[in-house]
Amino acid sequence: MELLPLLDHTSSESLYSQLYRHIRREIEAGRLAAGSKLPSVRKLASHLGISRTPVEAAYQQLLAEGYAESRPRSGITIRPSEPDLERRSPAPLLLSTGNDGVSARSLSGTGSFPSAPLKQPDIAIDFTYGDVDLNHFPFSLWKRLLGSCFLPEHRDLFRYGDPLGEPGFREAVADYAYRARAVVCPPERIVVGAGTHHSVEQICRLLQNTPYSPEATPFAVEGAISNGIASIVRLHGYRLVPLALEPDGIRIEDLYDSGARLVYTTPSHQFPHGMVMSVGKRRRLLNWAAETGGLIVEDDYDGEFRYAGLPIPSLQGLDTASSVIYMGTFSRALAPAFRLSYTALPPALAEFARAALHPFDRLASPLHQKTLELFMTQGYMQRHIRKMRSVYQRKLAALTSAVKHRLEPHFRLIGGSAGLHVLLEAADGPDEEQLIRLAGEAGVRVYPTSVYRIGDDPEIPSCTVLLGFGGLGESQIEDGIGRLANAWIPGR
Known part of the structure; x- marks a missing residue:
């Protein structure tokens, strides 16, 4: 097999990124057939007149995303790909008035982490x-930005605040999530939470009077998940159905067999076992949602920290049928103490989130929201x-x-x-x-x-x-x- 990518050595984009994107396009277009073998690193590097480093990096990215697989004594071969989802219009959410004023009739179509016991003198x-490196946290800058919130023009920050999150902060989060994780969601569909646990609790309450209520469906989950999240979901009445874990994520066949219309997953870095869901399996998961009218809860608890190859985009960014609820948190990227998380809702759920969520949801401090908004909009976050x-x-x-x-x-x-x-x-x-x-x-x-x-x-x-x-x-x-x-x- 010969590969003839047009590599631009003057481009600001790295050679390995150009090569990776070329091979990925060839695979998705079907021009590189499943089972065909990629040239060896040495052979392709020689053929293209470049060093082996960008070729190795491109191959590693393809392996990580599930486009290819490495077989002993067989080299790297193309994996069978899943068909792209057909573009579907978001299924309408038909609202009816229930006991609490809002319910849904039809939607067709860590995480908590181990908390450390009290330290004992003999533990060195x-x-x-859950701990993060605070030696590199910009304390002086954060103090300055927080101090600016005390100016008279920001006096509204000392009130209870918007239950869905401060408007300016949600705009900054929508922009950040798109740039960092390819999450496509306008600010009006962003809901701010006070940590991942609070975001999960918000989601469970949003689903109570919908076809995804505990009475209507069990909740499919990965075979190992955060015990805190499992407890919250159970407290809301859901029966958990475990799905077997494979090297590239949950076993999709188990999901079809489960009868569930809700599934929780950590595709970018499974907690706690660390596997990354392949692109092919992500498409199969989205196909399941489109075929069954299912809803996917994607927990992207530390997606910013990937150390090999290109960042893998969120599952939500691949979704064309509005079937993914995306959760992100700033506990790993900044510090847990700020208690700031966010949820990107599909249009149908976002329509009645304001009415369904209650005043006691105002747990994320408006002061912290504004400080982080300034931190993001002034370019410090990246x-x-x-x-x-x-x-x-x-x-x-x-x-x-x-x-x-x-x-x-x-x-x-x-x-x-x-x-x-x-x-x-x-x-x-x-x-x-x-x-x-x-x-x-x-x-x-x-x-x-x-x-x-x-x-x-x-x-x-x-x-x-x-x-x-x-x-x-x-x-x-x-x-x-x-x-x-x-x-x-x-x-x-």
């Missing part, structure tokens, strides 16, 4: 998830994300290197291409409880993954522990992995 290294992505990438590299030299082959690292956590899976020996106990005796706290399991999926490893690295320094990470090696692999 805590791999808790710079901060770029800086933090580099910081976390260095930490992940330190963690990966330490695992390779101190724990392999006894342990395997899972999910190390995105986000702020990884899993360690034991090849044999101690189970999860023993691993956590031995680690604690060595002064290191690691966390269980079994608490996130919904049902009994045999594909989910049983002897794995979770390590968050966002709040630790590189030397702490290396020290922690060294202590784990001594505790878990005696005599090494």
